[in-house]
Every structure is written in C-alpha cells, then in structure tokens.
Amino acid sequence: MSGAASSGIGRPSWANLLFVLPYMLVLAVLLIAPVGLGMWLSFQDYDMLGGWAGGVGFENFTNLLNDRIFLGTVRNTVIFVVLTTPAFIVIGLFLALSLNDRTRRSSALRSIFFGASVLSVTIVTLVWRLVYLPDRGLLADTLAIVGLHGLDPVVSETYALPAIAVVTVWWIIGLPMTLFLAALQQIPAEIYEAAALDRTSRWRTLLFITLPSIRRTVVMVAVLEIILQFQLFGQALLITGGGPNNRSRPMVQFIYEAGFRDLQLGFAAAASQILFALMLLAALAQMWLGRRQDGAS
Amino acid sequence: MSGLSLKNVSKHFGMLEVIHDLSLDIADGEFAVFLGPSGCGKSTLLRMVAGLEPLSGGEIHIGGKRIDALAPGDRGVAMVFQHYALYPHMTVRQNVAFGLRNIGTKSDEIARKIAAAAGTLEIAHLLDRKPAQLSGGQRQRVAIARAIVKQPDIFLFDEPLSNLDAALRSRTRIELARLHHRLRATMVFVTHDQVEAMTMATRIVVMNQGRIEQVGAPMEIYLQPATRFVASFIGSPAMNFLAATPTGDANGRIMVRLADGTTVATAIPAAALPASGPFTLGVRAEHVLPGAGSPARVDVVERLGERTLVHALANDGSTIVYDEPGDVAPAIGDHIQLTIDPAHVHLFDAAGRAYHADRIA
Amino acid sequence: MAAPHAMRGYRNGFGDRVLFVAVLLLAAIWIAPIVWVVGLSFKPNDVLMRSTGGIVFPPFTLKNYADILAASSVFHWMLNSAIVAIGQTILTLLIASLAGYGFARTNFPGKRMLFVLVLAALAVPEQAIIVPLHTMFAVVDLHNTYAALIAPRLAFPFGVLLMTQYFRAISPEIEEAALLDSASRFKVFWRIVLPLSIPAQATLGIYTFLHGWNDYFWPLVSATKPEMYTLTVGLAAMQTNFAQTEGIGFLMAQAVFAGLPVMILYLFFQRYIVSAVAGAPAK
Numbered sequence: 001m002s003g004a005a006s007s008g009i010g011r012p013s014w015a016n017l018l019f020v021l022p023y024m025l026v027l028a029v030l031l032i033a034p035v036g037l038g039m040w041l042s043f044q045d046y047d048m049l050g051g052w053a054g055g056v057g058f059e060n061f062t063n064l065l066n067d068r069i070f071l072g073t074v075r076n077t078v079i080f081v082v083l084t085t086p087a088f089i090v091i092g093l094f095l096a097l098s099l100n101d102r103t104r105r106s107s108a109l110r111s112i113f114f115g116a117s118v119l120s121v122t123i124v125t126l127v128w129r130l131v132y133l134p135d136r137g138l139l140a141d142t143l144a145i146v147g148l149h150g151l152d153p154v155v156s157e158t159y160a161l162p163a164i165a166v167v168t169v170w171w172i173i174g175l176p177m178t179l180f181l182a183a184l185q186q187i188p189a190e191i192y193e194a195a196a197l198d199r200t201s202r203w204r205t206l207l208f209i210t211l212p213s214i215r216r217t218v219v220m221v222a223v224l225e226i227i228l229q230f231q232l233f234g235q236a237l238l239i240t241g242g243g244p245n246n247r248s249r250p251m252v253q254f255i256y257e258a259g260f261r262d263l264q265l266g267f268a269a270a271a272s273q274i275l276f277a278l279m280l281l282a283a284l285a286q287m288w289l290g291r292r293q294d295g296a297s
Numbered sequence: 298m299s300g301l302s303l304k305n306v307s308k309h310f311g312m313l314e315v316i317h318d319l320s321l322d323i324a325d326g327e328f329a330v331f332l333g334p335s336g337c338g339k340s341t342l343l344r345m346v347a348g349l350e351p352l353s354g355g356e357i358h359i360g361g362k363r364i365d366a367l368a369p370g371d372r373g374v375a376m377v378f379q380h381y382a383l384y385p386h387m388t389v390r391q392n393v394a395f396g397l398r399n400i401g402t403k404s405d406e407i408a409r410k411i412a413a414a415a416g417t418l419e420i421a422h423l424l425d426r427k428p429a430q431l432s433g434g435q436r437q438r439v440a441i442a443r444a445i446v447k448q449p450d451i452f453l454f455d456e457p458l459s460n461l462d463a464a465l466r467s468r469t470r471i472e473l474a475r476l477h478h479r480l481r482a483t484m485v486f487v488t489h490d491q492v493e494a495m496t497m498a499t500r501i502v503v504m505n506q507g508r509i510e511q512v513g514a515p516m517e518i519y520l521q522p523a524t525r526f527v528a529s530f531i532g533s534p535a536m537n538f539l540a541a542t543p544t545g546d547a548n549g550r551i552m553v554r555l556a557d558g559t560t561v562a563t564a565i566p567a568a569a570l571p572a573s574g575p576f577t578l579g580v581r582a583e584h585v586l587p588g589a590g591s592p593a594r595v596d597v598v599e600r601l602g603e604r605t606l607v608h609a610l611a612n613d614g615s616t617i618v619y620d621e622p623g624d625v626a627p628a629i630g631d632h633i634q635l636t637i638d639p640a641h642v643h644l645f646d647a648a649g650r651a652y653h654a655d656r657i658a
Numbered sequence: 659m660a661a662p663h664a665m666r667g668y669r670n671g672f673g674d675r676v677l678f679v680a681v682l683l684l685a686a687i688w689i690a691p692i693v694w695v696v697g698l699s700f701k702p703n704d705v706l707m708r709s710t711g712g713i714v715f716p717p718f719t720l721k722n723y724a725d726i727l728a729a730s731s732v733f734h735w736m737l738n739s740a741i742v743a744i745g746q747t748i749l750t751l752l753i754a755s756l757a758g759y760g761f762a763r764t765n766f767p768g769k770r771m772l773f774v775l776v777l778a779a780l781a782v783p784e785q786a787i788i789v790p791l792h793t794m795f796a797v798v799d800l801h802n803t804y805a806a807l808i809a810p811r812l813a814f815p816f817g818v819l820l821m822t823q824y825f826r827a828i829s830p831e832i833e834e835a836a837l838l839d840s841a842s843r844f845k846v847f848w849r850i851v852l853p854l855s856i857p858a859q860a861t862l863g864i865y866t867f868l869h870g871w872n873d874y875f876w877p878l879v880s881a882t883k884p885e886m887y888t889l890t891v892g893l894a895a896m897q898t899n900f901a902q903t904e905g906i907g908f909l910m911a912q913a914v915f916a917g918l919p920v921m922i923l924y925l926f927f928q929r930y931i932v933s934a935v936a937g938a939p940a941k
Contacts, residue, residue, distance in 0.1 A: 009830055009837070011351050012765035016843065019760025022753040023818055024772060030791070030813035031779050037790035091684075098681045112685050114932060116692075118920045120872035122893040126913040129897065130906060131691050136706065138694045170688065178932055202673065231785055234874045238897055252785045252875075259789040260879050268789045276786035283781050349834050370840030382831035386853040395849075396839030443839075 041269035048263035060270035070271065072246050073254040076161060080232050080250060083165040085225045089218060091169065092176030097210070099177075100184045110181075114174030121171075121234035128167045129154070129239060160240045160248040167235050172228075176221045183217035184210070219289050226282045230275070251275050299360025299450050300325045300483060301346065306355035308341055308507075315341050317507045318355070323485065323500070325360075328477045330494040331487045332530070333504035339487045342504075343453050346485065347376050359450050370399070375444035376453040380460060381436045383428040383443075390424040393443045407446075414442040417476075434465045441476070454486040458493060470496050491531050495519070503527045525649040528579050534606055534618045537585065541578035541644065543570070551644070553578055557613040559591045564640045564654030571646055579643040579651075582606065585619035590636030593617060595627045609633060699723070699910035706907050722911035731884065732915060735892035738807075742877070742888055743870030745808040750817045750866045751859055758821025759847050763833065773822075779815040784875060792879050802886045810876055811869065817862050824858035825851060864927060865934035871920060889916055 042060055045053040064070045095113055099106040116124065131138040134152040143151055153163035187210065195205050211218075233252035236242055242249030255275065259268030301323040308316035315338045323329045331339035344350040346357055348369035357365040364372045375396075383392050390411060397407045415421040418438040428436055437457060444452055454473075458466045474497050477484055488494060494501045495515045503510040503518065503526075511523035522528035528536045541553035544560060546567035553576065554560050561578065570576075593609035596616065605626040609617050617635060627633055644652045698706060700718045726732055760766070761773050791810055792801075800806040828851060836846045852859075877888045887895065893916055896909075924931055 009349070009763050009765075009833055012767060012769075014766060016760060016764035016766040017768075019764060019847070020757040020766075020769075020772060023757035023812075024775075026753065026809075026812045027776065027779060027815070030810050031782060031787065032775075034787035034790040034794060035782055037794065038787055041790055041793070095681070095684070098677055109681060109685050111928060112689050114928075115921070115924060116688070117935060118868060118872075118924045118931060119917050120890045120893075120920075121874050122890045122897070123913050123917045126893060126897055126909060126916075127691050127695050130695060130910060130913070133906070136906070138691060170691070173688075174932070175935060178935070227783075231783060233785070234894075238894055255785060255789065256875075256879070259792070265789055265793060272786045272789055276783065279783055279786075280781060347834075347838060349837070368840075369834070369837040374838065376835070376838050378831045378835060380829060380831055382829065382835035384832060384836070384850055395836070395841070399840040399845070443835075447839075 038269045038272055041266050042273045043270075044266040046264075046266040046269075048265055056266070060267050061274075063267065064270055064274065069246055069249070070251075070254055073249050073251045074274075076246075076248060077230060077232060077250045080161055080165060080168075081226055081229045083162060084168055084229050085222060087165070087169045088173065088176045088225045089222060091173055092221065093180050093218070095173070095177045096180030096184055097206070100181055110177070113177055116170060117172050117174035119171070122238060124167060124171045125235055125238035128170075132163060132239070154240050155244050157244055157247045160244060164232070164235045164239055164248055167239065168229070168232070171235075176225065179217060179221050179224075180214065183214040187213045223282055223285060223289065227279055230279050230282065300327070301329075301451055301485065302358040302361075303342075303346075304356040304358070306342070306345065306352060306357065308338070308345060308350065308353045315507050316345075316353075319507070319509060320355075321502060321509065321512065323483060325483055326481050328474075328484045328486065328497055328499045329502060330498035330500070331485065331502050331504055332491060332494040333489065333510075334530070335489055336506075337504045338507040339489075339502075339504050340455055343376075343455055343485060343487045346372075346451070347374055347453055348372050370396075373450040374453055375447045375449035375451075376455065377437075377440045377444050377457045379456045381428075381440040381457070383436055383439055385428050388425050388427055389420065389431070389439050389442075392428070392439060393424075393446055396443065396447055410446040411442075414445045417445065418442045433461055434469070437461065437469060445480070450483065452482055452484040454484065456488055457486075458488070458490070466493075473497055491533070495531070503530060505530075521653045522579075522643065522651055524651055525577065525579070525645040528643060528645070528651060532581055534582050534620075536579045536581050536643075537617050538645075539578045539580075539611075539615055539617070541576045543567075543576065553644070555591075555611075555613075556615060557591055557611045559637075561637055561642060562639050563642050563644065565642070565644055565652050566655070569652050570644065574647045576647075577645045578637075579645060580637050580641060582618045582620045584638040584641035585617055586636045586638060587619060587621070587633055588636060590634045593633055593635050595629050595631045595633060598626050598629060600624060600626070609635060611635075695910045696914050699907060699914045701907055703905040703907045706905075722905070722907045723915065725905075725908055726911055726915055731887070731892060732889070732912065734885065735887050735889040736916075736919070738804075738881075738887060739871050739889040741804055742807045742873075743867045745804065746811050746870040747863050747866045749808070749812055751863055753812065754817030754821045754862060755852060755855065755859070756847075757818045758823075759825050759851055761818070761822045762825035763830070763851070764843065776815045776818055779813070780819070784810075788875060788879065791876075795880060801880050802883045806880045807877055807886070807888065808870075811866070811873070817866065820862050821855070821858060824855055828854055860930050861934045864923075864930050868920065868923075868931065868934070 043055050043057060045056045045059070047053070095110075099110050099113075132152070132154050134140055134150070139153070140149075140151065143149070151159075153159035156163075191209055191213070192205070195209055200209070231252055232250040233256065236248050236250050237253050237256070240248040242253050251271065252275065255268050255271045258264050258271060262268075301321075303319060303321045306316060306319045307314070319342070331342060333339045341350055345352055345365075348364075348367065352365050355365075356363055359373055383389075384395065387395065393411050393414065394407050397410065402410075411424070412421070415424060418441055420435065420438050420442060423431060423435055423439070428439070431439065440457065458469055461469060470493060473484075473486075477497070486493070486497065498515055500512060501515055501518050502512050505526050511518055511527045513521075513523075518527060519531055522531060522536075525538070529538070540556050541561070544552050544554045546552060547562055549567055550563055551565050551567040551570055552560060552562050555578065563578075587607075591611060593611050595607055596610050597608040599606040599608070603623065605621045605624060607619055607621060607626055609619070611617060619635065640654060642654075646652070699722055700720065702717055702719045702721065705717065757776075761769065761776070795801050795806050832854070833846050833850060836850045841849065872890060873888070874890045874894070877891045878894070881887055881891055884892070884895070893912065896912070
C-alpha cells in the first residue's frame with residue numbers, strides 16, 4: 001500500500017477527479033481542517049465560556065509541561081503501554097502458535113479469545129466493574145477461595161492501572177492473535193517439511209524458522225499496540241475515573257477533561273498536539289524499523 | 298472491414314522507449330501475427346491499437362480513418378485477452394450482450410447475434426452459465442464470441458492461447474484459422490510462440506526491442522530471415538550458428554571457412570557482402586547432413602517421435618544440431634561426420650543483417 | 659484459517675498435551691467474566707445482594723430483563739446506535755468505493771499528491787482532532803444531531819485505502835474489455851468493478867459498522883442530550899452512578915442485552931469480522 005498511486009487505466013482526465021472528490025471534500029473539512037484548527041488553537045487562550053482572548057504563543061505548552069497532573073498522565077500512559085504491549089505480544093504469539101491449525105477445537109478457542117474484541121468499551125467496562133466489585137465480584141469471590149479478602153483494585157493506587165491493563169488485554173487480545181496467525185500462515189509449508197527432513201527439533205523449529213519468519217509482524221504488532229494503547233481512554237474513565245489520586249488517569253482523559261469539562265479549548269488542544277507528536281514518533285519508528293528490516297533481509 | 302495502418306508510432310514510459318518510430322500496413326482481411334520475445338513491445342503495440350495505451354507519437358488509421366484519439370469502444374476493434382477477461386459476475390449471454398447493449402443495440406437484434414455467434418462457436422448450451430463454471434477452452438470460445446458479435450473492423454488477440462494446454466492450443470489454432478477464413482476479417486494476433494505465428498498467419502511481423510525486424514509471409518520468414526534475430530527466433534530447433542571467415546569466392550559465390558577448418562562453398566553472391574568483418578554462418582538442422590564430412594562427436598540425443606534431434610560437438614567445441622527421421626540415430630559418444638548443405642546456408646554480418654542465396658524455388 | 663501445516667508432524671507428544679491444557683486454562687479465564695455475568699443476570703437482585711456464588715443453583719428470574727424492556731432507554735439508544743452505524747456504513751462504502759476506484763484505476767491531474775494526503779491522514783488519531791472538531795460542530799450548531807454523530811468517521815482514510823488496494827488487485831483486463839465494449843468510465847465502475855468488489859465491501863462494511871456501533875469518544879462529547887445518546891454513551895452514563903445502584907443483576911442484564919446485537923453478528927459473520935478487524939491495522 002505504501003507505494004504511491006500506480007498508473008491507472010486510460011488517459012488522464014479531469015473527469016476522473018469526480019471519483020475521489022466526495023471523499024477528498026470530507027477529508028478536507030472533517031480531518032485536515034480540524035488538524036489545522038487544533039494547531040492554531042493550541043497557541044490561543046481560548047476558553048469556551050470566557051471566549052477567545054488572543055494568541056499566547058507557547059504558554060499552553062509551558063503550562064502543560066509544568067502541570068503535575070498532566071505529567072502524571074504522561075507517566076501513567078507510558079506505564080500502561082509498557083504493561084500491555086509485552087502482554088499482547090507474548091499472549092498473542094502463544095495463542096497464535098497454539099491455535100494455528102484447522103481443527104474445530106482450535107477454531108472454537110480462537111472464537112473465545114477473539115470474541116470480546118467486538119464489544120464496545122462501555123460493555124467491557126461494565127462487565128469488569130462487576131468482576132472487580134469488592135465483596136461480590138468474580139475476582140473477590142475467586143480470591144476468597146484462596147483466603148485473600150478485601151482487595152479492591154479499582155481504588156488501589158498500586159493496582160488501579162494494572163487492573164485497567166488486564167481489562168484491555170482481555171478485551172482486544174484477538175487483534176495481535178489474528179495478526180500473528182496471518183503471519184504464521186504466510187510461512188511456506190515447504191520450509192517446515194525441509195526442517196522435518198533435517199530432523200529439526202520442535203524448539204529449534206520455533207526458534208530458527210517460525211520466529212525469524214514472523215519477525216516483521218512482531219515488530220509491526222509491537223508498534224501498533226504502542227500506538228493503540230497510547231489512546232487509552234474509555235477503560236480508565238469508566239473503571240477508575242482516573243483515580244485514585246490521579247494514579248490511573250491517561251493523557252486522553254486529561255484532554256477530555258480539559259476540553260469538555262473545564263472547557264479550556266486552547267489548553268486541551270495543546271495537550272492533543274503533544275499526544276499527536278508522541279504517536280507520530282511511534283509511527284515513524286514503525287516505518288523506520290520496517291525499512292531497516294527490509295534492508296536487512 | 299478494413300485494413301490497419303500504423304504511421305511513425307512511438308511509445309515511451311518515462312525515459313524508457315518501448316516502440317521506436319514504427320510504421321506498418323496490414324491489408325484488409327489479413328491475419329497478421331506480431332511475433333517476438335516478451336518485452337519486445339508487441340503487446341504494447343496491440344494495446345495502442347485498441348486504445349488501452351496512449352501513443353507517444355504517430356498515427357493509427359483503420360480503414361483510412363484516423364482512430365488514435367478515439368475511445369477504445371469507438372475504434373471498431375474487438376479484443377480477445379490473454380486471460381479472456383470475461384465478466385465473472387455475468388452469465389455467458391450477458392457477457393456477450395454487454396458491449397451490444399452499451400451501444401444501444403435492440404434486444405431482438407442482440408438475441409439474433411448471440412444465437413449466430415453461439416452457433417458458430419458451439420457455445421449455445423453454455424449461455425446461461427457463469428464463467429467460473431466453464432473450462433479454459435470454453436472461456437476462450439466465449440471471449441471470441443464476445444468479439445464476433447460486435448462485427449469489428451479488426452479483431453485483436455493478445456496471446457489468447459497461452460493459458461491453454463498443448464492439445465487444446467493446437468486445436469484452437471486450427472479453429473482460429475478456420476474462423477479467419479470464414480469471416481474474412483482483419484485479425485491481429487500477438488504471440489511469442491513461433492508455431493502459432495507460422496501456422497495461422499498470412500503475414501508475420503517479427504519484433505525485437507520495440508522495432509520491426511521483418512515483415513513477411515511465414516515461409517518467406519523461415520527461408521529468408523532478414524536478421525540473425527529472426528533466424529534464431531523462427532524454427533525449432535533453433536538455427537545453428539557457426540563463426541565463419543570468408544576465404545574468397547568461386548563463380549561470384551562466397552566461400553567461408555569454419556572454426557574447425559571446414560570450408561563451405563555457399564550459394565550466396567559475394568558481391569552482396571560487405572568487405573570484411575566477422576561473419577556468422579547459419580544453417581538449419583534439416584540442412585546438416587550426416588555421413589561423410591567433418592568429424593563430430595554425439596553429445597545429446599533428443600527423440601521427438603517422428604524425428605530425432607542429435608546435438609553433436611565439432612572438434613573446435615561448437616555445437617551443431619541436425620535431425621534424423623524416426624528413431625535412426627547414433628548413440629551418445631559416437632563419432633560421426635557431418636556435411637553442411639551449402640545451398641541452404643545464410644551468412645550474418647556483425648550487425649546481424651542476413652545474406653541469402655538467391656531464392657531457390 | 660488457511661494452512662493446516664504449521665506444526666504438521668509434531669502433534670501428539672507430551673508437550674502438546676501440556677500446551678493444550680495451558681491454552682484451555684487461558685480460555686477458561688477468558689470466558690469466565692462473560693459466563694459469570696450472563697449467569698448472574700438471570701438471578702434475582704436480592705439473592706445477589708447476599709452472595710454472587712452459585713451461578714448454577716436456582717432461583718432464576720427474567721425480571722432483570724423485564725426491567726430493561728419496561729424502564730430503561732436502552733432501546734432508544736440502540737436505535738440511535740443503529741442509525742449512526744448504518745448511516746456511517748452506507749456512506750463510507752459509497753465514498754470509499756468511489757475514491758478507491760479513482761485512485762486505483764483512473765488517471766487525473768494531482769492524483770499522486772492527493773493519494774499522499776490520504777496516506778498521511780492515516781497517522782492522525784481521533785484524539786488529536788476531537789477538540790477542534792467539537793468546536794467546529796458547535797459553531798454550526800450541529801451537536802445532538804445524527805449528522806454530527808455520523809460525519810466525522812467518514813473522513814478516516816482506512817476505507818479508501820482498503821478499496822484502493824482491492825481494486826488494484828482486480829485484473830485490469832476485465833475493465834479494459836469493458837472499455838472496448840463501449841462502457842463509460844462510470845459504467846465500468848458501477849457494472850463491472852463494484853459487483854466484483856463485494857467481498858471487500860463486506861469487510862469494509864462490517865468494519866465500519868462495528869466501529870460506528872462501538873464508538874465512544876465522539877458520541878460522548880457530541881451527544882449531550884440523553885435522547886441522542888448512543889448505546890455506548892448511554893451505558894456509560896448509567897455506570898457513573900454505579901456505587902449507588904442496588905441491582906447488580908439489572909446491570910448485568912444490561913451488559914448482556916447491550917452486547918447481544920454484536921455478539922449475534924459475530925456468530926454469523928465471524929470470518930468477515932476477524933478479517934475486517936485484523937485487516938484494518940495491517941494496511
């Protein structure tokens with residue numbers, strides 16, 4: 001897909017522009033214009049109640065970098081990414097390797113692991129808030145069997161963010177699993193047959209054939225998950241509300257609260273630019289890694 | 298129906314020149330075959346006639362009317378594609394009718410034309426099937442039917458036999474030749490297979506690297522190839538090529554010495570040849586005769602059934618192929634002697650230009 | 659799932675059994691919250707007040723579901739979600755197919771530049787533009803309308819890129835044949851290419867529908883009146899007074915009820931859904 005538009009059929013004509021015009025208009029109005037407006041807003045003192053008070057240069061950004069709560073949300077977001085991304089890769093890869101065949105059994109198990117992905121964030125959080133209920137939740141009931149009582153992860157400074165991470169991994173493990181499965185199926189059968197004829201052990205097959213063959217996908221999934229998990233919002237807002245003591249508040253929730261609760265549009269827009277920049281960095285890292293891998297192989 | 302005329306046609310993709318200032322006239326009713334290796338520009342040329350590739354320069358006329366600026370559908374051409382290009386979601390009947398409907402043909406006339414074409418191509422029983430339910434040969438017939446109903450001035454074929462198995466391919470060759478004879482339509486056929494060219498064409502256009510190497514009737518091209526490229530491309534097995542040095546002339550006919558020391562007294566007029574330069578002698582397998590002559594050793598024996606090809610090594614290391622009828626052939630390693638029939642040799646100069654003996658009837 | 663080969667010849671060992679048990683255990687953990695919630699949603703609230711153990715033992719009741727049907731706005735929110743998701747799906751299929759065909763198969767001045775713009779749009783996350791987008795809709799006073807809920811997602815380039823990729827994979831010969839059959843460019847698109855792209859339309863349609871149905875952030879900030887809530891926003895609004903609720907059975911029934919539509923879709927179109935969801939990021 002990255003290759004620029006290759007030549008089409010027939011001679012160039014302005015009339016063909018009509019094919020792309022509807023989308024390009026939507027793109028211009030609803031995506032490109034907001035990006036531009038957001039950049040402009042981030043340099044303004046614009047409060048939805050107080051109105052526009054003119055440009056303030058980098059004041060919004062310097063305020064953000066001195067804002068303990070904002071810095072806390074950056075830290076929380078990074079911790080969350082660090083918690084979830086390895087889990088997505090390890091569990092996703094394990095499931096893909098275990099369920100990569102055509103048996104009914106594997107197909108049924110794949111359905112179980114993928115199923116939650118189709119639910120909306122609010123259903124998932126509703127289910128898990130019930131699971132996390134202090135006295136009557138599934139977690140409390142299960143821990144009670146082994147004699148642990150009184151754990152309420154939602155109000156724990158230590159466990160709030162990990163609790164959100166667990167929900168997130170449970171919710172969308174299907175994506176990395178499916179991507180790894182697709183990659184595994186691209187490996188030609190002949191390679192495995194050759195390895196079998198060479199009497200390669202199962203572990204060596206995994207280490208020297210399977211994993212190297214899907215190295216690109218592992219990198220892709222890692223960067224993809226980093227980008228996706230940077231956008232943590234609904235789970236935190238609905239499970240912990242960002243608490244306790246701001247210990248589970250992510251950047252997007254900060255943007256949401258600054259923009260839509262405190263109505264400080266300029267300030268919120270500036271925070272959005274920082275989030276955007278961090279995610280662009282991750283995307284660039286993906287492209288750079290992808291290119292490097294291309295060169296290496 | 299009418300002829301096709303290309304005038305100074307050229308085509309480049311960016312810096313890459315794929316057709317060089319090419320001119321060609323194909324008369325009404327001819328079966329012209331563009332023959333050449335892949336990448337020689339033959340398909341591009343055909344697609345330019347069809348209107349699927351814009352020209353970089355030159356003009357194309359059909360029946361005296363300039364058509365290179367017209368849309369593909371307005372040029373009076375029909376095309377049979379390499380992969381048939383049937384519309385997968387339409388039945389055979391809808392496939393054949395699509396083009397007629399697009400130009401506003403009346404329903405009863407469409408039905409009549411489809412019935413006629415289906416009869417000709419024996420696909421009447423397939424009309425309500427989808428392409429996926431047809432065999433390769435059947436799809437081929439549908440593609441031809443789709444072309445026929447449009448009654449085009451010119452039929453264009455883009456390697457349409459390359460996806461058929463060998464048996465079907467030779468049967469389809471015969472049917473296409475028969476179809477051409479019956480419709481008396483102008484047909485332009487692109488292929489890299491010299492057998493297709495030889496068997497179907499009334500005229501072959503041999504192309505190489507965006508240029509025409511030779512235009513001529515099949516036997517003319519076989520017997521008097523204009524260039525070394527044509528000589529090597531036409532005929533199976535390929536013509537033998539041996540380095541040759543002129544040693545003088547006898548009765549105005551050039552004499553050459555081969556690398557193994559053999560002297561060949563050719564029938565080629567000495568006056569036609571350039572003064573010097575390295576030459577290559579070309580001779581087809583059927584004009585290399587076993588028996589007395591220069592010594593050689595048998596290297597490989599290929600049995601084709603009705604004849605046998607023998608690859609022999611001359612004592613200078615060069616390979617010569619000759620054929621024997623049936624299964625009469627020496628064994629590998631046998632020492633034999635070979636003579637080159639001097640009446641049927643060709644000489645090629647350093648630029649590849651060919652020199653022939655005067656035409657023998 | 660295509661290839662059965664990955665581990666061929668290595669099955670049936672002791673290691674396999676250990677592996678299988680591990681996967682099975684993981685699957686049990688994965689499905690437990692759902693089973694637990696579904697099971698308890700059929701139990702009376704007063705029983706659940708005392709204990710949430712013993713899913714399998716009576717008494718059972720349908721009262722929680724009856725309460726949803728009687729009282730809550732879930733139905734209305736579902737309708738809103740359906741309008742939004744279906745509207746987004748139809749419009750996305752339309753404009754993405756057109757644009758995908760334009761980029762894949764036609765030539766026009768500036769095509770390369772516009773395509774680069776579309777690719778670049780892929781890097782813009784929703785969160786980065788939500789504040790200005792909200793401001794824009796506020797200026798034209800469109801919040802709390804279906805138009806506002808539907809429109810922003812139409813700008814996401816994934817559909818265009820998916821369709822571009824798909825159209826490029828269709829044999830150009832077929833379109834050339836149609837051009838030689840005197841079909842206009844639009845007719846080639848409408849009669850030939852579009853019918854051939856039905857698998858891609860299905861994938862994109864399901865992807866768009868699911869995202870529209872499950873979308874949370876934009877409806878949260880755009881639909882502020884309860885009668886314009888989508889299902890996701892409505893359910894979230896109910897969770898905010900979670901602590902005070904007396905009936906967790908009711909909440910559970912609500913989760914089950916709200917999840918039912920997509921779960922039914924998932925059962926019928928699992929293959930498409932998996933490929934749609936997995937194909938999305940693999941652009």
